[in-house]
Amino acid sequence: MSRLFCNGQPADAAALGAALVNYGHFTSLQVRNGAAQGWALHLQRLQQATHELFDTTLDGAQLCVWLNDALAQCDMRDASVRITVFSRAFDFRQPLHAVPVDVLVGIAAPVAPPATARAVMSLRYQRELAHIKHVGTFPLFHHRRHAMREGFDDVVFVDEAGRVSEGSTWNLAFWDGAQVVWPQAAALRGVAERLLIAGLDRLGQPHTSCEIGVDALSRFGGAVACNATGLWPVARIDAARFEQSDRLLQLLQQALGQTPWQELQT
Known part of the structure; x- marks a missing residue:
């Protein structure tokens, strides 16, 4: 990813280090002119998986604000986007503890599918x-x-x-x-x-x-x-x-x- 944002701010080493725990979920999508096909399904996927993995609710409205702000900061209307939900407070030793979730947004250049079979x-x-x-x-x-x-x-x-x-x-x-x-x-x-x-x-x-x-x-x-x-x-x-x-x-x-x-x- 060319740029990473955590909860609306440029991602720092602390946020990225927590993401390495390898407990979380994500969705990937292509954005064109600030829009995506099936965006509602991507958002639904993120919310359902957040509930299953963390027993908490993902704020879809806040996520959209962070995503659009990240695209604006990168000055990109066309982009490859990856949205990862994880928790900096998650402790694998006590995985049942209720913890708030974090949202990592990655913005990169748009990509196309393979051109040949x-x-x-x-x-x-x-x-x-x-x-x-x-x-x-x-x-x-x-x-x-x-x-x-x-x-x-x-x-x-x-x-x-x-x-x-x-x-x-x-x-x-x-x-x-x-x-x-x-x-x-x-x-x-x-x-x-x-x-x-x-x-x-x-x-x-x-x-x-x-x-x-x-x-x-x-x-x-x-x-x-x-x-x-x-x-x-x-x-x-x-x-x-x-x-x-x-x-x-x-x-x-x-x-x-x-x-x-x-x-x-x-």
Whole structure:
């Protein structure tokens, strides 16, 4: 991140040191002209995870003030934003103590999704508390590093039952020739995925979710990855190749376009 702010102030060493405790959660988003797609969902994610991890309430209005002020101080209307919720008062020795939460806002240059189709390797792994976008990202990056050493661009996770769940930092949609298919397994249901589902509904495009075994990927013609950065086609997973990923990409881009950009307010 190019600049960091904690509770509305430039982050100092004390704030950053507390963030290293590795107990917290976050959301990442792309801001364009001071707005974001699915901002209400990002805010909802932060509030729900704050309640689950800290048993307290996150002040959404105050967060929006801090976020907009950070963008203004950086003089950026287009940016990559990461909002992390943690607590400088959290003590892992006494984790049940009620503590106030802190908000770390990171502002960096905007980024775009990969421009070319990705080759992905499957790997048996299940994230802890998969439904929370928590700060325990070490395994995600380590497994992606392993996949790249093996000649792939990224990694997709498979659970103990052999079901495809999610990518390292993204969700995955498949095309079976008639409808969009979402893998059904424990995973972080990302904001981009939720926006795409809503967009497909608006378009009247059929979609479903079902358990997808890693050994059954060859039945799909296309695959597309999605996260807050955007959408990109998947060329193959292991030996299974997807010749219709560009077609699925066009459909999902149209679906995402159904979602208006929201101002960063409650």
